[in-house]
Amino acid sequence: MRKFVTVIAFMVVAIGLFAGYSNFGIPQIEPAPPPIEEKIDLGSMTMDQYVALGERLFNGKGTCKLCHNSLGRAPALDAISTNAQERLDDPRYEGEATNTEEYLIESLVSPSAFVVAGFGKKGTNDTESPMPDASSGSISFSQAELTAVIAYLQDNAGLEITVEIPSDLEPVIEDDEDEDAEPREAFTEIRDIVENFDCEACHTITEEAGDAGPKLSTIGAKRDRDYLRRALLNPNADIAEGFEEDLMPDDLGQQIYASELEILLDYLTALK
Amino acid sequence: MIIIDKIAGIYSLKSNRNKLVPWVVIVLLALVLLANDAHQNTIEAAQQVAEAIEDQAAAARTHVPAPKLTAADYPTVAGVNGRLVVWVVAQLHLWFAAFVLAVPIFVFIIEAIGMRTRDKRYDDMAYEFIKVSITAYSLTAILGGLLLFSLILFYPHLFTYLSTIFSETMLYYALLFFAESAVLYLYYYGWNWLQGGFRKWVHLTLGLMLNAVGTTLMLLANAWLTFMMSPAGVDPAGVFSGDSWAAIHNFLWNPINIHRFVANIAYGGSIVGAYAAFKFLTARNQQEKAHYDWMGYNANFIAICALLPLPFAGYYLAAEIYAYSQQMGITLMGGIFAWLFIIQAVLIGTLFLSANYYLWCGMGRSDGAKRYTKYIKYIAIVLVGSFLVWFTPHTLVLTNSELKSLGGPHHSILGPLGIMPAKNTAVNIMIIFTFLSFLFYRRSNKIATVSWEKTGNICQVALFSSGIANILFLGIYHGYFTNTVYKVAASIPQVVTTLVVIVGSLVLDSFIYRKSRDVGPLHWGRIPERAQYALFLLAVAFTWLMGLMGYIRSGIRQHWHVVDIMRDASAQAFTPTLGYAANVVSVAALLFLAMVIFVFWIAQVSSSKTLPAGYWKE
Numbered sequence: 001m002r003k004f005v006t007v008i009a010f011m012v013v014a015i016g017l018f019a020g021y022s023n024f025g026i027p028q029i030e031p032a033p034p035p036i037e038e039k040i041d042l043g044s045m046t047m048d049q050y051v052a053l054g055e056r057l058f059n060g061k062g063t064c065k066l067c068h069n070s071l072g073r074a075p076a077l078d079a080i081s082t083n084a085q086e087r088l089d090d091p092r093y094e095g096e097a098t099n100t101e102e103y104l105i106e107s108l109v110s111p112s113a114f115v116v117a118g119f120g121k122k123g124t125n126d127t128e129s130p131m132p133d134a135s136s137g138s139i140s141f142s143q144a145e146l147t148a149v150i151a152y153l154q155d156n157a158g159l160e161i162t163v164e165i166p167s168d169l170e171p172v173i174e175d176d177e178d179e180d181a182e183p184r185e186a187f188t189e190i191r192d193i194v195e196n197f198d199c200e201a202c203h204t205i206t207e208e209a210g211d212a213g214p215k216l217s218t219i220g221a222k223r224d225r226d227y228l229r230r231a232l233l234n235p236n237a238d239i240a241e242g243f244e245e246d247l248m249p250d251d252l253g254q255q256i257y258a259s260e261l262e263i264l265l266d267y268l269t270a271l272k
Numbered sequence: 273m274i275i276i277d278k279i280a281g282i283y284s285l286k287s288n289r290n291k292l293v294p295w296v297v298i299v300l301l302a303l304v305l306l307a308n309d310a311h312q313n314t315i316e317a318a319q320q321v322a323e324a325i326e327d328q329a330a331a332a333r334t335h336v337p338a339p340k341l342t343a344a345d346y347p348t349v350a351g352v353n354g355r356l357v358v359w360v361v362a363q364l365h366l367w368f369a370a371f372v373l374a375v376p377i378f379v380f381i382i383e384a385i386g387m388r389t390r391d392k393r394y395d396d397m398a399y400e401f402i403k404v405s406i407t408a409y410s411l412t413a414i415l416g417g418l419l420l421f422s423l424i425l426f427y428p429h430l431f432t433y434l435s436t437i438f439s440e441t442m443l444y445y446a447l448l449f450f451a452e453s454a455v456l457y458l459y460y461y462g463w464n465w466l467q468g469g470f471r472k473w474v475h476l477t478l479g480l481m482l483n484a485v486g487t488t489l490m491l492l493a494n495a496w497l498t499f500m501m502s503p504a505g506v507d508p509a510g511v512f513s514g515d516s517w518a519a520i521h522n523f524l525w526n527p528i529n530i531h532r533f534v535a536n537i538a539y540g541g542s543i544v545g546a547y548a549a550f551k552f553l554t555a556r557n558q559q560e561k562a563h564y565d566w567m568g569y570n571a572n573f574i575a576i577c578a579l580l581p582l583p584f585a586g587y588y589l590a591a592e593i594y595a596y597s598q599q600m601g602i603t604l605m606g607g608i609f610a611w612l613f614i615i616q617a618v619l620i621g622t623l624f625l626s627a628n629y630y631l632w633c634g635m636g637r638s639d640g641a642k643r644y645t646k647y648i649k650y651i652a653i654v655l656v657g658s659f660l661v662w663f664t665p666h667t668l669v670l671t672n673s674e675l676k677s678l679g680g681p682h683h684s685i686l687g688p689l690g691i692m693p694a695k696n697t698a699v700n701i702m703i704i705f706t707f708l709s710f711l712f713y714r715r716s717n718k719i720a721t722v723s724w725e726k727t728g729n730i731c732q733v734a735l736f737s738s739g740i741a742n743i744l745f746l747g748i749y750h751g752y753f754t755n756t757v758y759k760v761a762a763s764i765p766q767v768v769t770t771l772v773v774i775v776g777s778l779v780l781d782s783f784i785y786r787k788s789r790d791v792g793p794l795h796w797g798r799i800p801e802r803a804q805y806a807l808f809l810l811a812v813a814f815t816w817l818m819g820l821m822g823y824i825r826s827g828i829r830q831h832w833h834v835v836d837i838m839r840d841a842s843a844q845a846f847t848p849t850l851g852y853a854a855n856v857v858s859v860a861a862l863l864f865l866a867m868v869i870f871v872f873w874i875a876q877v878s879s880s881k882t883l884p885a886g887y888w889k890e
C-alpha cells in the first residue's frame with residue numbers, strides 16, 4: 001500500500017509541476033476574442049480614420065501581418081509605390097489590373113494572379129500563392145474593409161490615396177480586444193499620450209529619459225510627418241542608424257486612437 | 273482459353289520448383305481479359321464518370337450549407353460548461369483509444385516473435401499486455417458513447433452538420449466497432465485455446481485482423497476531425513458535394529494518420545511500461561521482479577522505438593498544416609500558440625531524459641556494462657544541453673528596463689536558439705544520443721569476436737562524429753546565415769543525416785557483434801527501484817503531452833467549428849490562455865491515470881483467487 005501511495009503521489013507531483021510551469025513559468029498571453037460584427041459609420045469618417053481602420057484590419061481581422069512583416073514570410077508592402085508597376089509589366093503577370101489600386105485589390109482577392117518570385121507555394125514554381133482570398137473564408141473582408149486596407153497600404157507606402165470611402169453603410173467586422181471591457185476615453189493631452197504608451201521608456205523627448213531608441217527632442221527638424229507616421233505604425237520600415245530592428249513595439253497602431261495619433265504627430269513635428 | 277491451357281501445359285511440364293507459375297498464369301489471364309474488355313471499359317468508364325457527376329450534382333441539391341449559428345443555438349444544460357465537458361471527455365476517449373489501438377500492434381509483433389523463436393516468455397508477455405488492454409477497451413467504448421452524447425447535447429448543430437457529411441462513415445464505424453469487439457474477444461479469450469501449430473497461425477491471423485479493424489476505426493475518426501481543420505468535398509458555403517471519399521481524404525488526413533499511428537505505439541508502450549513498473553515495485557519474489565523487469569524493458573524499448581521517429585512525424589504534420597493554410601501554420605508556430613512549444617520542450621526533455629535514465633539504470637543487469645558507464649555523463653550533458661536549446665524561446669517577454677538593458681526582445685546570440693533550425697538541431701542530437709544510449713545498452717553484455725572490432729569501432733565513431741558535425745553545420749548555417757524563408761530548409765537533410773547515422777550504425781554494429789560472446793547471464797530484476805519511476809514519468813509525460821498537443825491541434829481552428837465554413841458562435845468560442853488549457857489537461861490526465869490504475873488493479877484482481885475456508889458446502 002505504501003508503494004501504491006508513493007506512485008500516486010509521484011504522478012500527481014509530476015502533473016502538478018507541468019501545470020505549475022505552464023501557469024507560472026511562461027507568460028500568460030490572453031488571445032484576442034473572436035471578431036464580432038459591429039456597424040461602423042463610414043459616412044462620418046475622415047480619410048485618416050479610414051486609413052486607421054484599414055491598419056486595424058491589416059493587423060487584426062485580416063491577419064495580414066502574420067506574414068507581411070519584417071521576418072520576410074511574405075513580400076514587404078512598404079515599397080509598392082515602385083514595385084506594383086514592375087509586377088504589372090512582368091511577363092508572368094496573369095491578372096487584369098491596370099494600375100496600382102487595381103493591382104492591390106486583385107492581390108487581396110486573387111493572390112495567385114501574380115506571385116512574387118520565391119513566395120509561391122512549395123512545388124508550384126511560384127504560380128500559386130499561399131495567401132488566401134481575403135474576401136472569403138476566415139477573413140471575409142467586406143468591400144468597405146477591402147478598400148480600407150488598400151487605403152492603409154497606399155498611405156503606408158507613401159502613395160496618394162486613390163480609393164474613396166464608400167458612401168453606403170456596410171457592416172464592418174472589427175476585432176474587439178475585450179468585448180466586456182469599456183472602451184477607454186481617448187486622450188487629448190500629449191503628456192497623457194506619451195505616458196500611456198510609455199514612449200519615454202526608450203526615447204528622450206523633453207528631458208533625459210530612455211536611450212534604447214533615437215532621441216526625439218528635435219525630431220521635427222529632421223523628419224516630416226509622413227516619416228514619423230510610418231515610424232510609429234511600422235517601426236521596422238526605417239531603422240535609425242545605430243539602432244536595431246524589432247526594438248520598438250509594432251502594435252502601437254492597434255492601441256492608439258486615430259485622434260491620439262494625430263496629436264502625437266502634431267507634437268513630434270513641432271519638436272525642432 | 274486454349275492459349276491459356278497451352279501456356280499452363282507448358283509450365284506444368286517444368287519442375288514445380290518455380291512457385292511463380294500459377295501467378296504468371298493468373299496475370300496473363302487477367303491481361304487477356306483486360307485487353308478484350310479494354311474498348312468496352314472505355315465506354316463504361318465514360319458512362320460512370322457521367323453518372324458520378326450526375327450523382328454528385330444530385331447530392332449537392334439535397335445538401336444544405338453549413339448553418340450560421342448564434343449563441344442561442346448552443347443549449348445550456350444545468351449550467352454546465354459544454355466546451356469543457358466535450359474537451360475532457362474527448363481527451364479521455366482519445367487517451368484510451370490510443371492505448372487500446374496501440375497495444376494490439378505490439379502484441380501482434382511480440383506474439384510473432386514468440387512463434388518465431390519458440391520462446392514462451394514472449395507469448396506470456398503478449399498475453400499479459402492484451403489482458404491489460406481488455407478492460408481499457410470497455411472504458412474506451414463507454415467514453416466514446418459519452419462523447420457522442422456530449423456532442424449531441426452541447427453542439428447539436430455541429431453534430432448534425434458533420435453527420436450529414438459523414439453519415440456513411442459513421443455507419444461503417446459502428447459496424448466496425450462490432451467487428452473490433454468480436455475479434456478482440458476471440459483473440460483474448462481464445463489465447464490459450466488457439467495454441468500450437470495451425471491453431472497458433474489462426475490466432476496470429478486474428479491479431480492481424482484486430483489491428484486492421486482497429487486501424488480502420490482510427491482512420492475514420494481521423495477523417496472527421498481533420499475535415500474540421502481542412503474541409504474538403506464541400507463548397508465554400510459548406511454544401512456537401514456527396515463525395516464521401518473527398519471529405520475523408522482531406523488535406524490533413526494522412527499527416528494526422530501517420531502522426532497518430534506512431535504516437536499511439538509510443539504511448540501504448542509507455543502505459544504498459546508503467547504497468548510493468550507498478551508490478552515490479554509490488555512483486556512478491558525475485559522471479560516476479562525478473563519477469564516484470566523484462567516486461568518493463570520491452571515496453572520502454574517499444575516506446576523509444578516509436579518516440580525516435582515521432583518528432584519527424586510531428587514536423588511533417590506541422591509542415592502540412594502550414595502548406596494547407598499559411599495562416600493556420602503561423603498561428604500554430606509563430607502566433608498565440610508559440611509559447612506552447614516551450615512547454616512542449618519541457619515535456620519532450622522529460623521524455624528523452626526518462627527513457628535514457630531507464631536505459632542507463634538497466635545497464636546494471638549486465639556485468640559487462642561498466643565498460644560503457646563512463647560515457648553516460650557525457651550523454652547526459654548533451655541531452656540536457658539540447659533540451660535547453662529547445663527550451664529557449666525566441667521572443668522574450670520583458671519589462672521596459674529589461675528591454676533596454678538587452679537592447680531588444682531577442683538576445684543577439686541566444687535569440688537564434690529560439691527558431692526552428694536550432695530546435696531541429698537539438699532534437700536530432702537528442703535522438704542520436706538516445707540511440708547511442710541504446711547502443712551502449714545493447715553492447716553492455718556482449719564481447720565481439722571479429723578480428724576487425726577496432727576498425728569497426730573507429731568507423732562507428734566516424735559515423736557518429738560526421739553525422740553530428742553535419743547536423744550542427746546545417747543548423748548553424750541556416751539559423752544564423754540565411755533569411756527567414758530558408759530557415760526551415762535544414763530540417764530534411766538533418767533528418768536524413770540522423771536516419772543514416774542510426775541505420776548505418778545498427779548495420780555496422782550487427783556485423784561487429786555477429787557471433788559475439790555474452791559477458792554472462794543478464795540479471796533481470798537487478799535494477800534500482802528508482803528506475804521504475806522513470807517509467808512512470810514516461811507515462812505521465814506522454815499522457816500530458818498528448819493532451820497539450822491535442823489542445824493545440826484543435827485550438828488552431830480558433831473560432832471555427834469547421835475552418836472557414838462553420839463558425840463557432842458559442843460563448844466558449846474564445847481561445848483560452850495556455851495556463852487554463854494546461855489546467856484542463858492536468859485535470860483530465862489525473863482522471864485518466866486514476867482510471868488506468870483501476871484497469872491495472874482489475875487486471876491484478878482477475879488473476880487472484882480467494883479460498884474462503886468453510887464458506888461452501890463440502
